[in-house]
Amino acid sequence: MVSAIESSGIPRSTYAIKKMASYMMDGAREGVMLEPEDVVELVKAEIQEDLKQLISALGEDKVEN
Secondary structure, three states, rough: HHHHHHHHOOOOHHHHHHHHHHHHHHHHOOOOOOHHHHHHHHHHHHHHHHHHHHHHHHHHHHHOO
16 A cells, blocks of 8 residues: 555555545445555545645635645
8 A cells, every 4th residue: 555655646644544445445345356556546636635625624824835
């Protein structure tokens, strides 16, 4: 999992690993064995969307560079 996360440019974090594991478990429940490389782009897109929503909810004036 870690190598898939690092190669995708996603910061290595518990948050990202949990999201990846969740996608893989969902696949397993449906009888599909997924590898980290199979879900990494989904995880990346979900994290980006989470961040957009968080920034939007905070308001740009509350976000620091």
